[in-house]
Each structure stands twice: as structure tokens, then as C-alpha cells.
Amino acid sequence: MASDIEVAEEREENALVLIPAGRIDSGNARAFESLVTERIGAGEHQVIVDFSRLDFISSSGLRVLLIAAKTLKIHKGAIALCSMKDHIKEVFQISGFDRIIPIRDTRQSALNAL
Amino acid sequence: MINELRFSLAPELSDIGNLFRMIETFGEANKVPEPKVYVVNLMLDELVTNLVMHGNSNDGTLTADIRLQLGAGGITLTVADDGQPFDPTAAAAPDVDAALEDRQVGKLGLHFVKSLADHVSYRLENGRNLLTISVETDTKD
Numbered sequence: 001m002a003s004d005i006e007v008a009e010e011r012e013e014n015a016l017v018l019i020p021a022g023r024i025d026s027g028n029a030r031a032f033e034s035l036v037t038e039r040i041g042a043g044e045h046q047v048i049v050d051f052s053r054l055d056f057i058s059s060s061g062l063r064v065l066l067i068a069a070k071t072l073k074i075h076k077g078a079i080a081l082c083s084m085k086d087h088i089k090e091v092f093q094i095s096g097f098d099r100i101i102p103i104r105d106t107r108q109s110a111l112n113a114l
Numbered sequence: 115m116i117n118e119l120r121f122s123l124a125p126e127l128s129d130i131g132n133l134f135r136m137i138e139t140f141g142e143a144n145k146v147p148e149p150k151v152y153v154v155n156l157m158l159d160e161l162v163t164n165l166v167m168h169g170n171s172n173d174g175t176l177t178a179d180i181r182l183q184l185g186a187g188g189i190t191l192t193v194a195d196d197g198q199p200f201d202p203t204a205a206a207a208p209d210v211d212a213a214l215e216d217r218q219v220g221k222l223g224l225h226f227v228k229s230l231a232d233h234v235s236y237r238l239e240n241g242r243n244l245l246t247i248s249v250e251t252d253t254k255d
Contacts, residue, residue: 026163027130056152058159059222066219073214087149091156094229095222096210 004031008053009039012111015046021053024061033064040068045077048110052083062095069101082110117144117184123162124177130162137182144184150251153230154182154191157247160223161193161202169197188232188250195243201236202227202245 005028008019016039024032040047047068051057069079080102084092092098102113119140121133134155141151158180169176178195207228208221228234233248 023134025130025134025159026166056155058156058163059226060159060163062222063219066214066217069214070217087152090230091226094210094226095208096212099211100214100217 004028005035007032007035012048012107015048015111015114016044017048017050017107019050019053023056024054024064025056025058026060029058029060029064032061033067036064036068037071040071040075040077045072045075046114047072047077047079048107048114049079049081050083050107050110051081051085051088054088055085057088057091059095062091062097065097065101078114080104080110080113082107119182121180121182122177123180130159133158133162133180140182146184146189147251150189150249153249154189157191157227157230158193160227161245164202164223165195165197169195169200184251187252188248191247191249193243193245193247194239196241197243199238199241200243201238203234203236 005024006021008021010017010019018036020032049065065079065081072079082104083106084103089103092103102110104110104113119136121136123130123133137155137158138151140146141148162178165176165178176195176197178193181192183190202224205224206221208218208225210225227247230249231247232250235246237244
């Protein structure tokens with residue numbers, strides 16, 4: 001199984017939008033973590049992760065988002081998530097992550113939540 | 115119709131991609147609702163990750179036998195492994211209400227398994243961990 005991940009990158013005003021495709025699982029979460037860490041390190045402190053092309057995420061992926069949220073808070077930045085499929089939203093609810101990271105239906109409302 | 119899937123793996127993360135593809139094919143062939151296929155895939159990602167990280171056996175030949183059975187009203191997932199005895203049903207739950215600063219990254223995987231399953235049971239059988247998980251498919255969610 002490929003240990004890499006396809007992540008498109010776009011920009012909305014001052015925010016970087018990451019659009020991972022397919023799966024973020026135990027096999028490729030490290031690759032996603034490296035990308036996120038690198039972008040934050042390069043000064044991207046307003047980050048949106050658009051889930052519209054993501055079909056699967058496990059706790060390995062949630063771990064990356066938690067680390068990103070903690071790091072961004074230290075930098076006085078923020079992260080928001082958007083466009084999640086219902087079965088993915090459920091794991092964010094079960095983990096209680098929906099109470100610590102804003103999750104919105106659209107990219108625009110995620111931008112407003114930063 | 116094939117309503118049972120068996121898969122043995124040496125828990126290395128590189129194997130799990132094949133398992134996921136088999137589960138997806140199995141799910142499609144048996145018309146398992148997509149959210150339930152997701153749940154099974156998620157549980158296996160979490161359980162195999164835990165095995166790889168914590169299940170190390172003494173002689174380094176850890177194997178896991180995974181069985182997926184489709185019956186009336188649901189899926190039964192059985193994971194048998196010869197790693198260190200470990201009862202996931204007795205594992206502590208993570209604090210899902212902690213503030214961002216205090217959140218821990220561990221323990222979430224088993225929390226997902228226990229939250230998404232309709233029933234989970236564990237026993238040690240002939241020195242192997244045997245975990246049986248039921249996921250109902252006839253309910254809407």
C-alpha cells in the first residue's frame with residue numbers, strides 16, 4: 001500500500017487550504033503529518049482542511065490534526081475543517097474532536113471560523 | 115455468494131492495504147451498507163495499528179487471523195492474534211472532553227472500536243487473544 005498521500009493545496013484569503021484525497025490511515029498518516037508540519041513551519045498559521053475528497057480517516061489522521069491544532073494555537077493561528085462526509089463526521093464526534101476543532105459544512109464558513 | 119472473508123497477516127502496516135481492498139470488495143459483493151464497510155475498515159486499522167505498536171510477541175513472529183462473517187442482521191469481525199495477552203474491552207477510555215491543550219493522542223483507536231461496535235467480547239484462548247466484534251447492518255446509521 002502506498003505510504004504517500006495526494007494533497008491538493010489552495011488558498012482562501014490568508015488561509016492555506018489542504019485537500020487530502022482518498023484515505024488518511026495508519027499507512028500514510030506520517031506523510032500527511034510531514035506536509036502539515038512543513039507548511040506550519042513555513043509560516044502558514046491559518047489552515048483549513050477540506051475533507052470533500054477524503055473517504056477515510058482513522059485515529060492516525062486525527063492525531064495529525066490534533067498536533068496541528070496544538071501547534072497553531074501556540075503560534076496564535078487556527079485550524080478549521082470542512083465538507084466532511086457523515087461517516088467521517090461521526091468519528092470526530094465520538095472522539096470529541098468536534099468540540100476542540102471547528103468543523104463546518106462549507107469552506108467559506110470554515111474560513112469564518114478561523 | 116461468499117459471505118465469509120478470512121485473512122491472515124503478519125501485522126505490518128504494509129499488509130493492511132490489501133485487507134482494506136478485500137473488505138471493500140467483500141462489502142460491495144454482499145451489498146453491505148457503505149458506512150458499515152467504513153466502520154469495519156476503521157476498526158481494523160485501529161486494531162492492527164495497536165498490534166504492530168504494542169502486541170510484540172516474545173519470538174517476533176506475531177500473526178493475526180482476521181475473519182469477517184456476514185450473518186442475518188450483521189457483521190461479525192473476529193481478530194485472533196498471538197501477541198501479548200491484552201483485553202481491549204478493559205482498556206481505559208480517553209478523556210474526550212479535555213481542552214485542546216490537555217488532549218492526548220493515544221487511546222482513541224480502541225475508543226472508536228468500542229463506540230462503533232454493537233458488541234465487543236474478549237477472551238484468551240489457547241494463549242491467543244480472541245476479540246469478537248459485532249456490527250449490526252439492519253439498523254439505519
